[in-house]
Amino acid sequence: MWRYILRRLAQAVLVIFGVLLLVFVIMQLTGDPASLMLPPDSPAEDIQRVRIMYGLDRPLYVQFVRFLFGDIGTREAGRTVRTFASGGGWLEVPVKPRGGVIRGDFGESLRYREQPALGVVLERFPRSLELMAAAFLYAVLLSLVFGLLCALRPATLLDQGIRVLAILGQSMPSFWLGLLLILVFAVWLGWLPAMGSGTWWHLVMPAITLGSLSLARNTRLVRSGMLDVLNEDYVRTARAKGLTERLVVAKHALKNTAIPLVTLWGLDVGVLFGGAVITESIFAWPGTGRLVIESVTRRDFPVVQAAVFFIALIFVLVNLVVDLVYGWLDPRVRVGR
Amino acid sequence: MGELWHSLRRGKAACLGAAILLVMVLSAVLAPVVAPHDPLQAEITKRLRPPVWREKGAAENLLGSDQLGRDVLSRTIYGSRVSLMVGIIAVLISGILGVVLGMVSAFQGGRLDALIMRIADVQLAFPFILLAIAVVAVVGGGLLNVILILGVTGWVSYARVVRSQVLSVKEKEYVEAARALGSRSLVLIFRQILPNVMTPVIVLATFNVASYMVAEASLTFLGLGVQPAIPSWGIMLADGREYMRAGWWMAVFPGLALMLTVLSINLVGDWLREYLDPRLRHTE
Numbered sequence: 058m059w060r061y062i063l064r065r066l067a068q069a070v071l072v073i074f075g076v077l078l079l080v081f082v083i084m085q086l087t088g089d090p091a092s093l094m095l096p097p098d099s100p101a102e103d104i105q106r107v108r109i110m111y112g113l114d115r116p117l118y119v120q121f122v123r124f125l126f127g128d129i130g131t132r133e134a135g136r137t138v139r140t141f142a143s144g145g146g147w148l149e150v151p152v153k154p155r156g157g158v159i160r161g162d163f164g165e166s167l168r169y170r171e172q173p174a175l176g177v178v179l180e181r182f183p184r185s186l187e188l189m190a191a192a193f194l195y196a197v198l199l200s201l202v203f204g205l206l207c208a209l210r211p212a213t214l215l216d217q218g219i220r221v222l223a224i225l226g227q228s229m230p231s232f233w234l235g236l237l238l239i240l241v242f243a244v245w246l247g248w249l250p251a252m253g254s255g256t257w258w259h260l261v262m263p264a265i266t267l268g269s270l271s272l273a274r275n276t277r278l279v280r281s282g283m284l285d286v287l288n289e290d291y292v293r294t295a296r297a298k299g300l301t302e303r304l305v306v307a308k309h310a311l312k313n314t315a316i317p318l319v320t321l322w323g324l325d326v327g328v329l330f331g332g333a334v335i336t337e338s339i340f341a342w343p344g345t346g347r348l349v350i351e352s353v354t355r356r357d358f359p360v361v362q363a364a365v366f367f368i369a370l371i372f373v374l375v376n377l378v379v380d381l382v383y384g385w386l387d388p389r390v391r392v393g394r
Numbered sequence: 395m396g397e398l399w400h401s402l403r404r405g406k407a408a409c410l411g412a413a414i415l416l417v418m419v420l421s422a423v424l425a426p427v428v429a430p431h432d433p434l435q436a437e438i439t440k441r442l443r444p445p446v447w448r449e450k451g452a453a454e455n456l457l458g459s460d461q462l463g464r465d466v467l468s469r470t471i472y473g474s475r476v477s478l479m480v481g482i483i484a485v486l487i488s489g490i491l492g493v494v495l496g497m498v499s500a501f502q503g504g505r506l507d508a509l510i511m512r513i514a515d516v517q518l519a520f521p522f523i524l525l526a527i528a529v530v531a532v533v534g535g536g537l538l539n540v541i542l543i544l545g546v547t548g549w550v551s552y553a554r555v556v557r558s559q560v561l562s563v564k565e566k567e568y569v570e571a572a573r574a575l576g577s578r579s580l581v582l583i584f585r586q587i588l589p590n591v592m593t594p595v596i597v598l599a600t601f602n603v604a605s606y607m608v609a610e611a612s613l614t615f616l617g618l619g620v621q622p623a624i625p626s627w628g629i630m631l632a633d634g635r636e637y638m639r640a641g642w643w644m645a646v647f648p649g650l651a652l653m654l655t656v657l658s659i660n661l662v663g664d665w666l667r668e669y670l671d672p673r674l675r676h677t678e
Binding site for chain 2: 073075076078079083086087224225228231232233236237239240244328332334335338339349350352353354356361368369373
């Protein structure tokens, strides 16, 4: 088991390094970051000054190392660079110290001046977490109920109805579902607030919008998983020894259906993060997802970098935990690899 | 072909899916013929007309008109062009890229294999739409960029499937036999191996057409995709969102068209999966 854990940990570290490299490369592709920090038509002297301050005049590999580790072990911090001043003579420009990703420093937000980019992301995260938790609970609990109902009464009207709904749910783009919910429950009926956050009522439509895709997919999988398990020998044995149907389902069948679902729930976290970007924009929900879109449209790249990294990090960690739990639940996984 | 037709006719859901899909594809191809109006023609006097069955509706605009008086039906019909085009071209790009990288990975093995698979792991660490948004942020939106971004970022699932298939097919007796008979590597790949790994690729590609269509509409809806000048479902939904109170039809019909198209592709995909490989019947 330890070897399995270590191998998965090493893999996760490698992936996170790759994510950082990608995030760094994406920033490089934006062109000259210095020009983004200044108003358009700034004089060349100002641009040069900003480039030196933020170390953008250094070779790429130096920039990447500083991006990761900051000024640890380098002589960059406190360094001053002499550059030509437009009025003649020299200008001494101090290089700004950098903490590096390792200390959570993604630079300052270009939009919220003086605020660290990661801080801006973390400030918004609890709201996203709230929304995702609600969507996750909605999807997982209802999918268990619907999946079980279907599996216990296969080929009935109820089963067929739920299956049709699940197929429709899988095909429905979440942002359209969100618009329809707003139209019906906010515009026509006036029951729920269309936008914003603050009360439990605000959470209802965004959570349904965000969770429905997972709900539809999980319902189908709970159903087919449960149907498979109900045909297994150990379930027949359990029935044969006279257990009530309720006990057979709860103690024997459900437990074994749950194992493959654990992986799926891990993947759901990724789906929810991706979906949150869209859902939060529709409902003006002040979370990380909406922050990503706002930052993209306002070209606040440090915040985009920090947010993208943060989301990928959480996703990697969740999948790591899922894999470890899976390895613990199913010994074949850790031996087989 | 006869067998394929027979199997399709037996599955009611697949039949329904194929029929809807056929209508969608035909209307996209024949848009200039079937659309009653020019999708870009604005007539401000006819703005926000409700659908024909509502009070104040007019036969001229069956599904109503938008905030500039453009015909919703015509725009929905033309919108299918963008959606289908993005879905199909992006799938072709990601499919070819993924198949090639998967084959290279499986055949070369060693460091190249490890590198390709680690890149795949890194890419899977991002929710798909987030990665697309991050790249759009840098290179900008627009129809061509969206197609390229979806195409290039979508290769991972194909590469993984092809790699594992090739690894198992490579050791099969018929490949050994062909190799023993002196087939050259390329002939071996195209004649013996590729046809045997294509089944899951085709199924995956079918489902991906639908996911790319939704991804494009989502990006466009967020203002990061296709330019507003081109009639597309994402743009129509974004417009519709602003006019929920005054013109609900603006958001309902393009969304319905998108959902029906995605549904039809999913139904056909489900059927295709079972038809091509009965062993996959219970996997999702």
